[in-house]
Amino acid sequence: AQTVTQSQPEMSVQEAETVTLSCTYDTSENNYYLFWYKQPPSRQMILVIRQEAYKQQNATENRFSVNFQKAAKSFSLKISDSQLGDTAMYFCAFMKYGGADGLTFGKGTHLIIQP
Amino acid sequence: DTAVSQTPKYLVTQMGNDKSIKCEQNLGHDTMYWYKQDSKKFLKIMFSYNNKELIINETVPNRFSPKSPDKAHLNLHINSLELGDSAVYFCASSRDRVSPQHFGDGTRLSIL
Numbered sequence: 045a046q047t048v049t050q051s052q053p054e055m056s057v058q059e060a061e062t063v064t065l066s067c068t069y070d071t072s073e074n075n076y077y078l079f080w081y082k083q084p085p086s087r088q089m090i091l092v093i094r095q096e097a098y099k100q101q102n103a104t105e106n107r108f109s110v111n112f113q114k115a116a117k118s119f120s121l122k123i124s125d126s127q128l129g130d131t132a133m134y135f136c137a138f139m140k141y142g143g144a145d146g147l148t149f150g151k152g153t154h155l156i157i158q159p
Numbered sequence: 160d161t162a163v164s165q166t167p168k169y170l171v172t173q174m175g176n177d178k179s180i181k182c183e184q185n186l187g188h189d190t191m192y193w194y195k196q197d198s199k200k201f202l203k204i205m206f207s208y209n210n211k212e213l214i215i216n217e218t219v220p221n222r223f224s225p226k227s228p229d230k231a232h233l234n235l236h237i238n239s240l241e242l243g244d245s246a247v248y249f250c251a252s253s254r255d256r257v258s259p260q261h262f263g264d265g266t267r268l269s270i271l
Contacts, residue, residue, distance in 0.1 A: 077257065083200075089249060089262035133200055143256030146192055146204035146215050 046071045046138050050150035057126055058158050064111075065121045065153045067136030073097075075141035078112065078119045083152075084132040092134070095119065097141075123155075131157045162186050165250050165263040172240060173271050180235045180266045182250030190214075190256050191233035193225060196247040196265070208233050209256060237268075245270045 047070045057063045069078070080092040095103045095112050102110050107124045123130055136150040163184045172178055184191065192215075193205040206225045207215035213225070222238045237244060247267050251260040 079259065081262075087247065087265050087267075089251075089265075091259050091261075094259055135202065139257070141257065143190070143207075143253075146207050147194075147202075147260065148204075149202040152200050 046073070046140070046145070046148045048136050048138050048148055048150035050134075050136055050153050052153045053151070054154040054156070056156040056158060059126060059128060061126055062122065062124050063126055063155065065123075065134050065136075065155065067119045067121070067150055069117050069119065069136070069138050069150075071117070071138065071140075073140050077139045077141070078110075079137040079139070079147065080108070080110070080119075080121045081135045081137060081149075082130075082132045083135065084129075089135075093121065126157050128157050128159060131155060163250055163252050163261050163263040165248075165266050167266060168264060169267050169269075171269045171271065174240055174242060176240050177236070177238045178240060178268070179237070180248055180250075180268070182233050182235070182263060184231055184250075184252040184261070186252060186254075186261065188252040188254050188258075188261075189230060190253045190258075191227065192251040192253075192260060193233065193235050194249040194251065194262075195219075196249060198246070202249070206233075206235075207256075214256070240268075240270050242270050244268060 078095045082090045111120045133152045137147040190209045208227045211227045247265045250263040253260045
């Protein structure tokens, strides 16, 4: 079974700062996918970024980028130039290749962007 | 148009009742899921259907029964509701079993 660990229950930064959310996972699989989802107070689950384990290049989406370290089983999310609208719960998630078990989520990090 | 829609958004009911939550996706996706988010915000998969066929059935009480009348719908029926069933239930869909999942807005179920 896979496990996903997010060690920061809550983080708070000033607007425009850069913040990094950590995520580690444990698996015996070699092929898999990793995701970051954002859940604002509106409760929606919004896909932020996706990484395929076989790709060495780190995924980026505008202000969001990841640092994927396969050997260390680490998948951190960096948010640059943070904005008030980035305030949300952020969930790291793992999925085996083939999707047989669906998404396995971490417990989430509550990110607060201060004005 | 909402891609993955769940109804109702809120459901308040008494212990022991039977209730259903409906989910529909208009994305033409083959795979649909149900997740439960507890009071501590922890999300866990419950069920997954691919082309109307059950492919994931995690350890949930058999009071929970998913029904997929067609590829675009995956409803969740819950019998004999208990206090511990209070949670937010999310429906999701994906093009196939490896594509990113699109979530509905969730249904907050509160058991009195």
